[in-house]
Amino acid sequence: MTVARVTLPDGKTLEVPLNSTCADVARKIGPRLAKDAVGCFWNGELCAMEQRITGDGQIRIITKGSPDAVLLIRHSAAHLCAAAVLELFPDAQLGFGPPTAEGFYYDFVVKEPFTPDDLARIEAKMRELAALGLPFERKELDPVAAGKELRRLGYKLKAEYLEELKLKGDVISFYVNGNRFSDMCRGPHVASFGAIPAFKVLSASGAYWRGDASGIPMQRIHGTAFPSEAELKKHLDLVEEAKKRDHRKLGSELDLFSFHEEAPGFPFWHAGGVVLWRELTGRGTTTTTATTCTSWRRRTAPSP
Amino acid sequence: MYFVEKEDRSFAVKPMNCPGACIVYRTAMRSYKELPLRLAEFGMVHRYELSGVLHGLFRVRGFVQDDAHVYCTPDQIEAEVIDCLDMLEKVYKVLGFGVPEIKLSTRPPDRMGSDEIWDKAEGALAGALRNWGKSYREAPQEGNFYGPKLDFDLTDSLGRKWQCGTIQLDFQMPERFGLEYVGKDSGRHRPVMIHRAILGSLDRMIGVLVEHYAGKFPVWLAPTQALLLPVTDKTLPYAKDVEARMRAVGLRVDVDERNEKIGAKIRDGIGRRIPYLLVVGEREAAAGTLSVRPRDGEDRGALPAAEVIEDIRKRHASRALDL
Ligand SMILES: [Zn+2]
Ligand SMILES: [Zn+2]
Numbered sequence: 366m367t368v369a370r371v372t373l374p375d376g377k378t379l380e381v382p383l384n385s386t387c388a389d390v391a392r393k394i395g396p397r398l399a400k401d402a403v404g405c406f407w408n409g410e411l412c413a414m415e416q417r418i419t420g421d422g423q424i425r426i427i428t429k430g431s432p433d434a435v436l437l438i439r440h441s442a443a444h445l446c447a448a449a450v451l452e453l454f455p456d457a458q459l460g461f462g463p464p465t466a467e468g469f470y471y472d473f474v475v476k477e478p479f480t481p482d483d484l485a486r487i488e489a490k491m492r493e494l495a496a497l498g499l500p501f502e503r504k505e506l507d508p509v510a511a512g513k514e515l516r517r518l519g520y521k522l523k524a525e526y527l528e529e530l531k532l533k534g535d536v537i538s539f540y541v542n543g544n545r546f547s548d549m550c551r552g553p554h555v556a557s558f559g560a561i562p563a564f565k566v567l568s569a570s571g572a573y574w575r576g577d578a579s580g581i582p583m584q585r586i587h588g589t590a591f592p593s594e595a596e597l598k599k600h601l602d603l604v605e606e607a608k609k610r611d612h613r614k615l616g617s618e619l620d621l622f623s624f625h626e627e628a629p630g631f632p633f634w635h636a637g638g639v640v641l642w643r644e645l646t647g648r649g650t651t652t653t654t655a656t657t658c659t660s661w662r663r664r665t666a667p668s669p
Numbered sequence: 670m671y672f673v674e675k676e677d678r679s680f681a682v683k684p685m686n687c688p689g690a691c692i693v694y695r696t697a698m699r700s701y702k703e704l705p706l707r708l709a710e711f712g713m714v715h716r717y718e719l720s721g722v723l724h725g726l727f728r729v730r731g732f733v734q735d736d737a738h739v740y741c742t743p744d745q746i747e748a749e750v751i752d753c754l755d756m757l758e759k760v761y762k763v764l765g766f767g768v769p770e771i772k773l774s775t776r777p778p779d780r781m782g783s784d785e786i787w788d789k790a791e792g793a794l795a796g797a798l799r800n801w802g803k804s805y806r807e808a809p810q811e812g813n814f815y816g817p818k819l820d821f822d823l824t825d826s827l828g829r830k831w832q833c834g835t836i837q838l839d840f841q842m843p844e845r846f847g848l849e850y851v852g853k854d855s856g857r858h859r860p861v862m863i864h865r866a867i868l869g870s871l872d873r874m875i876g877v878l879v880e881h882y883a884g885k886f887p888v889w890l891a892p893t894q895a896l897l898l899p900v901t902d903k904t905l906p907y908a909k910d911v912e913a914r915m916r917a918v919g920l921r922v923d924v925d926e927r928n929e930k931i932g933a934k935i936r937d938g939i940g941r942r943i944p945y946l947l948v949v950g951e952r953e954a955a956a957g958t959l960s961v962r963p964r965d966g967e968d969r970g971a972l973p974a975a976e977v978i979e980d981i982r983k984r985h986a987s988r989a990l991d992l
Contacts, residue, residue, distance in 0.1 A: 372809060376775075423809065578719065607827055607829070607880065609883070610880045612725055612877075612880050615880075615884040616726075618940075619879075619892070619941065620892075621875075621892070622726070622875075629720050629723055629730070630718060630720070630728075631729065631731050632726055632872060636892070637893070638875070638892075642871070642875075644890050645871060645874070645875070645890075646733075646735070651713055654682070654715065654731055655715075655731065
């Protein structure tokens with residue numbers, strides 16, 4: 366096989382020589398698209414346009430103005446967050462840090478959970494690094510050299526992860542921001558730390574390395590980033606409003622339903638909530654099907 | 670899943686409704702004349718979720734689905750899907766949501782069934798969507814291995830997306846359950862199965878509605894639709910009389926009988942997000958009126974009680990979104 370078949374979002378396909386890049390595909394579609402492309406989804410994964418095509422797959426190209434372009438900003442902000450954490454907590458181990466529909470997160474192994482004070486310091490450090498500009502520079506290594514590079518950087522978990530994949534002949538990309546930070550990543554990013562228009566660190570929560578609850582506990586920093594301060598503010602206002610109308614809070618305030626330790630994950634419906642059921646379904650609701658054994662055993666004497 | 674062992678047999682607490690529908694289908698030899706056969710239920714299902722990921726009504730371990738399974742011939746798919754879309758549009762409108770975002774997921778590389786049946790099924794879904802006239806997004810290769818599907822995302826008042834509705838074609842389950850019907854040609858054929866849910870999980874939908882409305886439900890959903898507020902004990906009998914008249918026409922109404930200042934009663938009523946606060950002073954009692962304070966908007970002043978009751982009743986019956 367010397368060519369790869371690339372499926373476009375409209376279902377059409379085109380063929381490119383193996384080891385072409387996504388940028389080559391964009392050029393083949395049209396010069397205008399090639400110019401506006403800032404990244405792409407290759408087989409559903411966010412990638413830089415430098416991504417090599419090593420087999421058949423599907424592509425969806427992200428252009429400057431498209432809604433997905435915000436992913437580049439968030440992806441870049443995740444790097445900036447990790448850079449700041451490593452400067453403040455040099456012993457921290459990096460996990461992964463993807464962009465999300467709402468912002469980004471990055472996972473770290475640290476001795477102590479992050480405090481609100483730590484988060485404020487991390488955000489301040491992010492602003493300090495952003496002020497320095499620090500362009501994202503792509504560097505490509507083969508898997509063996511990439512493993513060595515990760516060990517050199519002290520990214521033990523990432524090195525183990527890469528070795529486990531047993532990749533051969535692939536290109537592993539790193540993104541380096543001056544002499545301040547480097548991370549293994551498929552991209553894409555904005556031009557530099559300084560080119561992230563608006564960002565904010567939001568919270569920290571517990572997580573596990575690769576989502577395995579019996580594995581290594583980590584701390585996840587959640588943040589978000591937007592193309593402008595105004596959009597960031599609008600988002601934060603919405604988050605604040607969503608908190609105010611959190612159904613768990615309103616559910617108990619309005620006496621609709623409640624949750625109890627006797628049956629985690631099973632709502633207990635109150636009279637007001639049953640009205641909602643009746644209106645939506647024309648009938649009432651079933652009560653919870655499972656509660657802890659102790660809640661049955663607690664009744665020691667038969668009731669009259 | 671949750672498992673139970675009894676009498677040397679192992680049982681699972683039902684995680685999905687579909688097999689039950691297939692078992693019901695199988696209880697008789699079906700003829701093409703019975704198709705499409707539509708089986709709908711509010712079915713409770715149980716899924717084991719790690720305790721760490723449970724989240725109010727959004728992520729639970731047991732929930733009720735508005736689930737339906739339609740068994741039909743390949744030629745009937747399009748008409749059935751058009752029916753589902755009609756119902757879906759009506760339901761979302763009643764709930765106060767706009768047009769959903771629609772995604773058509775087509776054949777994945779690894780799949781079962783002939784290209785012929787996939788062509789037919791995808792063509793039927795696309796045809797039904799065109800007939801419906803709403804724009805949709807196509808997701809090539811994102812279909813289930815057992816059939817193409819439609820997904821519907823609702824946007825709430827904060828702009829958040831909630832995947833609720835789904836219409837999924839299934840070529841596999843009829844095969845696994847050995848479902849057949851006798852065709853016009855007297856031969857045995859396999860029906861196509863359509864899974865469809867409009868609200869998805871009822872429990873989750875209630876959570877979405879609470880947040881969409883911030884607890885300020887339209888009249889038809891509000892647990893208490895109106896609260897009568899007697900200013901003093903003297904007007905309590907009149908308030909009770911109006912309450913009885915409202916209940917008689919099927920409205921959910923309460924009287925705040927507490928010995929509190931009217932201001933405090935109004936504040937509590939607002940806190941409970943009750944659509945209508947109806948203040949009853951001596952003047953109202955004498956004139957047979959009610960002073961109407963809708964939850965949002967201007968006070969309406971004193972209006973004849975019969976008129977107020979009829980107005981609320983009409984909004985309830987028509988499931989009006991405004992007060
Ligand atoms: Zn990156
Ligand atoms: Zn089903």
